[in-house]
Amino acid sequence: MTEIVVAILAIALALILVSVLLPVAERFRIPHTVLLAVLGIALGAAGAWVGTDTHRFGLPGDVFDGLGTVGASPGAFLYVFLPPLLFTAGLTIDVRRLFDEVSAVLLLAIVAVFVCIGVVGGVVHVATGVDIYVCLLLGAVVSTTDPAAVIGIFREVGAPKRLSILAEGEALFNDAAAIATFGILINVLVHHIVPDAAAPGLDFLREFAGGVALGIVLAYIALFIVMRLGGSIVGLASVTVGLAYVAYILGDKYLHVSGVVAVVVAALTFATLGPTRLQPHQWEALRHTWHQLEFWASSLIFLLAAVVAARVLAGFHWWHVGAVLALYVAAFGARALVLYGLLPVLEAVGRVQPVDHRYKTMLVWGGLRGAVTLALALVAYGNERLPQDVRDFVAILATLFVLATLFVNAPTLRPLMRFFGLNELDETDKVLRDRVLLLSWASVATQVREAAKIYGAEADMAQRLPHLELGHASTSQADIALPIDKRVAYGLRTLCARERELYLWRFGHQSISRHIATMLVASADRLIDQVQTEGVAGYALALRQDVVVDRGFRITLWLHQTFGWERPLSDRLADRFETLMVERSVLHELKAFNRTDVADLLGAAVADRLAELLDERLEGIEGALKALSLQYGDYADTIRGQHLQRIAIRMEADEYDRQLGNFAISQEVYRDLQHALQERRAEANRRPPLRLGLKLTAMIERVPLFAGLDTGEVAAVGKLLRARVVLPGQKIVARGERGDAMYFIAAGVAKVKLAMGDVELGEGAFFGEVALLEHKPRNADVVAKGVCHLLRLDAHAFRRLLTARPEMRQEIETVAAQRRG
Known part of the structure; x- marks a missing residue:
């Protein structure tokens, strides 16, 4: 019991000390980790001076005793502190930007680790004569980078976002490769058995892939749980803390896959899906909680590891200076080899966007080592199965190397960035x-x-x-000294980012469902990526994607037409209705934003160009909505009514908040009002069923040929016709095939592919009649230009209609004669 009490006391005081160092680091512009290392070594040295007779020092003696208790098991450092560090890094990184740089990140995170291990092992072996496997173990220990200090400096001086993403992304995954290799080399040194050359690589791939799968599965399970917690923020934080530790321990100890990768992938999955699964205030609270946990974990692991490392340095000899110099040159030489030798290969084949040489230099020099390196060194030092000289060699050199990077590289990063001008805006x-x-x-x-x-x-x-x-x-007279094409590109990126935020804002105010928000945010992310890489051309591509249905829609339509399965198509049509309606609403807001904020910032000419793009996109969405509303008009009206009801509920909720803020109503009244509002909101969020029964009457009335029919005649003709939906690019009839039906276009546009060029047929037109009249094969392909709603009249019904309606026969034959001519 006494050991537990003094350990808790030591941790509590350590938290106070690391917090006190924050303003000191800011005042003297020194990385926080450097001060933690100094404090840890000072505490370790003081603890060594106090020795084992701590009782005669009273409270200070108990504190040193507690530090010794906490640091007695270095292996526990990884299990206690590593999951929060990894989970926070994955949760807070910009996932889209990470995937943009995925090839460069994997090169730095995995390939660079193995290159570092090999180069360090070889150079230190030559320099010291120590066994090659011991030197390779040292290489594995020092191959992990600590991004905390370097990223803090990057942010402080305003470094480009890409530089921070590369550094953060590298730190996410390099621990996995280092720890896996560390374990293999420990087994080699303990059991004196050298594995087959391919075995370590295959084991690493198995552990990596297993970690990815485990992380994804556990993240989805965690999301399933938190979605049923009723919005509890404390419950959400508790589940994610459990997720981080379960992923690490389950992977590392029970499934024998990479626990590091499992935690990182779980965090990335949560970061990707969380913003559209959780309310915005929940997401912000979760990120704030994990930032706090990450600060505690990173500070404590560094401080406690430094305390233990101070004792390790008691075995320091002067020959270690030459060895650590060789280690320093080898480690940073290996890093330079990857960035200047291997990364250009990926750039040349188009797998990576070119990286500025200044960025490469900063990434080489910014390869600081920190808490994980110290923890691995102490794990090796505490492994009694290893010979004492091996333990001392690895622990002392790794500790000295960490200190060298902190006291040489870290303080010079800021001046180096200024020298390259990376702290300046473009x-x-x-x-x-x-x-x-x-x-x-x-x-x-x-x-x-x-x-x-x-x-x-x-x-x-x-x-x-x-x-x-x-x-x-x-403001009124100064010209904007920037080419208009750059301003247009910048304006597009601004509009895309604003569009994404408007979707999230609607979700946060419960104006749209979580499912619709997920679809819209994913679409906005793809749009941002396209604009980022292709500019205006990328946005033009998005115009087509808004109105072109995806493969899933085509599959559900085929299932409906082939097997009569209604539910999948009904759900996809309902999703399409809602997404198009919300997109139209957001685009109207973007047009207003463009006329005011964008015009003021970038100029009227840019705003006019952007307005054209928005109008073009809005026109496509209006056309798609019109086509769907024609066939499912009642459902469209119901959805519109529901959206208006949600807007009214949101406004009503805002009014209640205002009254509460003005102390006009009590908390009891406010809760009663909110309860009633929640019931109405649940009703408004309940999606009505979409009946696929086709509104033939409305469709028939759109065709001029049937315009003169009364209600009874329309019903009679409707019995002969069959409604059909075709998708953009879908071939309706093919040249050379036997004609078995003619078609009327109720909505949409179809293209007739003729030798002299394409002919477009719009709403109300018909085709396919020539083959039926002359009993000949089709003479042209007809392809849907967009989503088309057709009325199909088969050959038997065609003959019945012409017999019953001579006036229709005459008009059809007249059109057919014109086409033959």
Whole structure:
């Protein structure tokens, strides 16, 4: 019991100390990890001086005793502290940007680890004469990078986002390769059995793939659980903490796959799906919780590892200086080899966007080592199955190497970034920054004038403030010193990002369902990626994707037409209705945003060009909605009504919040109102069933040939016709086939492929009649240009109709004669 108490006391005081170091690090512009290393070594040295007779020192002695208890099992460091570090990194990274750089990240995270192990092993073996497998073990220990210090510096000086993504992505996965190799080499040294050359690689691939599968499965299970917690934030945090530790321990100890990869993939899966599964306030609270856990874990593991490492350094000899110099040169030389030798190969074959040489230099020099390296070194040091000289060699050199990177590389990162100019904005960002400043100053000047009236000050007070006067004078007359094509590209990216946020905003205010939000956000992410890589051309591609149905839709339509399975197609049609309606609503908001904010920032010419793109996209969505509403008009009206009801409920909820904030109602009244509102919201979120029974009457009335029929005649003709939906690009009739039906276009456009060129047939037109009249094969292909709703009249019904309706026969024959001519 006493050991537990003093251990808790030591951890509590350690948390206070690491927090006190934060303002010190900020004041002297020193990486926090450097101060943690200094503090840890100081505490370790003091603990060694105190020795085992801690009772005579009272409380300080108990603290040192507690530190010794916590650090007595270095192997526990990985199980206690590593899962929070990995999960937070995966949860907070920009997943889309990570996948954009996935090839470069895997090169740095996996290939670079193995290159480092091999180069360090060979160089240190030559320099010291120590057994090659011991040197390879040392290489595995020092191959993991610690991004905490370098990423903190990158953010502080405003480094490009890509540089941070590469550093963060590398740190996500390199622990897996290092720990797997570490375990293999420990077994080699303990059992003196060298594995088959291919066995380690196959084992690593099995562990990596198994970790990926385990992480995905556990993340989905965790999401299934949290979705049924009723919005509990404490429950959400508890489930994710359990997920991180279960993934690591289950993978590492029970399934013998990579626990590191399992945790990282679980976090990435959660980060991908979480924003559309959880309410925005839940997601923010979860990220805040994990940032706190990550700070505790990273600080404590570094501090406690440094405390234990201080004792390890008691065995230091001067010959270790030469060995650590060889280690330093080898480790950073291997890193340079990967970045300057292997990465250009990926760039050459198009797998990686070219990386600036300045970025490469920063990534080489920023390969700091930290907590995980110290923890692995101490795990090796505490493994009594290894000879004592091996344990000392690995632990001392790894500790010295960590200290070298912290005291040499870390302090010089900031000056190096300034030397390369990576802390400065590029020309585009500079121009836009200046423009935002001017616009902001003009806005503030107006508000200051209004405030002056309230305070009884002079109305021209704003003009006496130099920068506000400058802003007022410059916004109307200054040109934006940036080519228009760059401004258009920037404006597109702004609109795409805004579109994504508007979808999430609607989800957060419960105006759309979680399912629809997931689909729309995924679509927006694809749009952002296309615009990022292809600019305006990428956005034009999105115009077509909005109205082109996907493979899943085609499959459900085939199932319905072939087997009569209604439910899959009904669900897909309902999804399409809702997504198109929400997209249309968001695009109208984007048009207003473009006319105001974008026009002010980038100029009227850019806003006009962007407005054309938005109008074109909106036109396509309107056309797709029109086609669907024609066939399922009642359902479309119901969905529109539901959306309006959700909007009304959101506004009502905002009004209740306002009344509560103004103390006009009590908490009891507020809860009663919210309860009633929640019941109405649940009803509004309940999707009505979509009946696939076709509205033939409405479709027949769209065809001019049938315009003169009364209600009874329409019903009679309807018995002869069959409705059919065809998808964009789908061939309706094929040249040379036997004609068995003619078709009327109720909605959409079809293309007739003729030798002299394509002919488009629109709403109300018909085709296929010539083959039926002349009993000849089809003379042309007819392909749907978009989603088409057709009325199919088969050959037998065709003859019956012409017999019963001579006037229709005459009109059809007239059109057929014109086409033959």
